[in-house]
Amino acid sequence: MRTIVITGASSGIGAALARHYAAAGTRLILVARNATRLERVAEECRARGAIAEAAQGDTRDRAAIRTLLREVDARTPIDLVVVNAAINGGGREGRVETEETAFETADTNYTGSLNVMLPALSLMLERGRGQIALMSSLAAYAPLADAPTYSGAKAALVAHGLALRQKVRPLGVKISVVTPGYVKTPMGGELKGWRPLEMSADRAAVVIARGLARDRDVVSFPLPLAVLARSVLLLPEWVRRISLSAFRFNKR
Ligand SMILES: NC(=O)c1ccc[n+]([C@@H]2O[C@H](COP(=O)([O-])OP(=O)(O)OC[C@H]3O[C@@H](n4cnc5c(N)ncnc54)[C@H](OP(=O)(O)O)[C@@H]3O)[C@@H](O)[C@H]2O)c1
Numbered sequence: 001m002r003t004i005v006i007t008g009a010s011s012g013i014g015a016a017l018a019r020h021y022a023a024a025g026t027r028l029i030l031v032a033r034n035a036t037r038l039e040r041v042a043e044e045c046r047a048r049g050a051i052a053e054a055a056q057g058d059t060r061d062r063a064a065i066r067t068l069l070r071e072v073d074a075r076t077p078i079d080l081v082v083v084n085a086a087i088n089g090g091g092r093e094g095r096v097e098t099e100e101t102a103f104e105t106a107d108t109n110y111t112g113s114l115n116v117m118l119p120a121l122s123l124m125l126e127r128g129r130g131q132i133a134l135m136s137s138l139a140a141y142a143p144l145a146d147a148p149t150y151s152g153a154k155a156a157l158v159a160h161g162l163a164l165r166q167k168v169r170p171l172g173v174k175i176s177v178v179t180p181g182y183v184k185t186p187m188g189g190e191l192k193g194w195r196p197l198e199m200s201a202d203r204a205a206v207v208i209a210r211g212l213a214r215d216r217d218v219v220s221f222p223l224p225l226a227v228l229a230r231s232v233l234l235l236p237e238w239v240r241r242i243s244l245s246a247f248r249f250n251k252r
Helices: 012-021 035-047 062-075 099-127 148-171 201-213 223-234 237-245
Strands: 002-007 026-032 051-056 080-083 130-135 173-180 191-193 218-221 249-251
Touching: 002 012, 002 062, 002 099, 012 026, 012 035, 012 201, 026 035, 026 062, 035 051, 062 099, 080 099, 099 130, 099 148, 099 173, 130 148, 130 201, 148 173, 173 201, 201 218, 218 223, 223 237
Parallel strands: 002 026, 002 080, 026 051, 080 130, 130 173, 173 218
Antiparallel strands: 191 249
């Protein structure tokens, strides 16, 4: 039995990954706040032959998430954790992001991710086996003026994930960072702006799962946007400002 935990599994990329991995011989633990949407995804996964549990929870609740992971792991050791839950943050109608939104975004996208990753890592280190995927974004490399805390949290996940990867690889735990470009999901739908090379969540799930199966350090896609984003910090600021102005957006 392969046990996979996915946070943010009630929607978008998390739900698509759940459906992708759903098969006989797989136990899926699906985490998100909205119980109705989560149960719907769990049902779809069961129809594909998986054992799927809808575990309603908020990744900002460190104690509850830790308890959940320990309970799941005691029943069947967790093979893969996809740390995926996040929110957009950003300011409304082009305004600067408020302090409240910034802290909510940092709490969800960075601290919330650590609330999942760190207890999972402890369990995996104890038995010397396991894999963790951290869902970052190409915004980690190309900071978006309209989503500053989102960009910062995603950059932190890249740095944190890659630093830990080096440390824990010899101890049997694999860590990958995933940096997607534009993916068609409810999160993307909140934003009004240019979304070049946008792909479906189902296609993104296939690319992510392939990268994880190959134990890639960074799973970056689509390639042209990934190359552009990953070179942007090498540019002088004025060139970067002009290049990134094409990617400005408004929150609906
Ligand atoms: N879509 C894109 O273009 C894009 C691009 C690059 C990276 N990403 C990243 O991909 C990941 C998935 O995004 P998506 O586009 O699929 O967005 P989405 O459809 O809005 O899904 C986000 C998921 O996170 C969950 N979530 C949010 N806050 C949570 C919390 N505090 N506790 C538990 N679950 C929480 C949501 O469920 P509930 O509301 O039910 O809790 C939902 O299942 C995110 O990390 C995002 O930053 C997306």
